[in-house]
Amino acid sequence: MGIYERKQREKKKRKKEIINAARKVFSNKGFRAATMEEIAYEAELSPGTLYLYFKNKEELHTILSIEILKRLADKIQKVVRRDISVEEKIDNFQDVFIDVYEYDSNILINLFHLQSGETLKNLSDEVLKQIKAHSALAHGAIIDVIRQGIDQGVFIDEHPVALADVLWASYSGIVLWVDSKRLLNNQKAFVKPTLKTAFKIISKGLKKK
Template sequence: MGIHERKQREKQRRRRDIINAARKIFSVKGFNSATMEEIATEAELSPGTLYLYFKNKEELHTSLSIDILKYLTTQIQEVVNLDICVEEKMERFRDVFIDVYGYDASILINLFHLQSGETLHNLSDEMMQHLKKNSARAHGAIIQVIKEGIDKGIFIDEHPVALADVLWGSYAGVVLWVDSKKKLDDHKDFVKSTLTTAFKVIIQGLKKN
C-alpha cells in the first residue's frame, strides 16, 4: 500500500471516529447543547482537526442525517425490487419506516427537522448535494411503487409525486408528533402503533375501491 492510500484510509477512519463521537454526544446532550469541543474530546482529537472535516456543527449533524437517509433508501429500494404486489410493498414500506425509527430515532427526527429548517442554509454545496441526492433516491423509489399501483388500476389516478409526498409527510408528521408527546411522558412511545394505523388509512385511501 502506497503513502497516498494509507493517508486516505487514515482520513476515512478519522472521519468515522468523528461521526461516531458526534452521534454519542448528540444523543446525550441534544443538538443545541452539544459543542464541537465536546465532540472533539470524545473523538480524542483537537477541535481544529474537526473543522478540517466539517465546517460547523450543523454540517456534522447533517452527515448523521445523510447516513440514516442512506440506510432508509437502501431498505426502500429492497422493497421495490421484491416480486410482490403493490399493496404488500406498501405494507413493507410501513415495516421499513418503523425499523428505521428504531435504528436511530433521534437522528431520524433531526432529518425531518433538517428538511424543513434553516440549517440547510449553513451547509456546504457538497453536503447539500449529498442530501438532495439521497432524498431524491428515497422519494423516487416510493413514487415508483405508487405509479405501479396507478398503472395497474389498483390505486387512485392522482399524481404519484403528490401521493408520495402524502406518504412521506405522514411518516415525518407521526414521528415528530409522537416525539413531542414523549417529552410529556417518557414512558410512552406510540410511533409503531400510530404508523401502523396511518398506513392502514393511507393504503385504504390509495385504493380505487
C-alpha cells in the same frame, strides 16, 4: 503503499471514528446539548484535532443526517425490487419507516428539520446536493410503486407524486409531532403505534373500492 496513500487512509479512518463518536454523543444527548468537546472525548482526540476534520457540530450532524437518509433510500429501494404485490410493498414501507426511526430517532428528526424550506436555505451547495439526490431516490421509489398500483387498477387514479407526498409527509409529520408531544408532556414515545395507524388509513385510502 506510499506515504501519501497511507496518510489518506489514516485520514479516512480518523474521520469515520469522529463520525461514529458524534453519532453516539448526539443519540445520547441530542443535538443542542452535545458539544464538540464531548465528541472529541468520545473519539479520544483533542478538540483541536476534531476541527481539522469538521468545522462545527452542525456539519457533523448534517453528515449523520445524510447517512440516515441514504439508509432510508436504500431500504425503500430494496422493497421496490422485491417480487411482491404493490399492496405488500406499501406495507413494507411501514416496516422500513419504523426501522429507520428506531435505528436513530434523534438523527432522523434532525433530517426532517433539515428538509424544511427555511433550513435548506442555510445548507451548503454540496450538502444540499446530497440531500436532494438521496431524497429523490427514496421518494422516486415510492412514486414508482404507487404508479404501478394505479396502472394495475389496484390503487385510486390520483397523481402518483401527490400520493407519494402524502405518504412521505405523514412519516415526517408523525415523527416530528409525536416527538414534540413527548418532549412537552414528558410522555412515552408513541411514534411506532401512530405510524402503524397512519399506514392502515393510507393503505385503505390508496385502494380502489
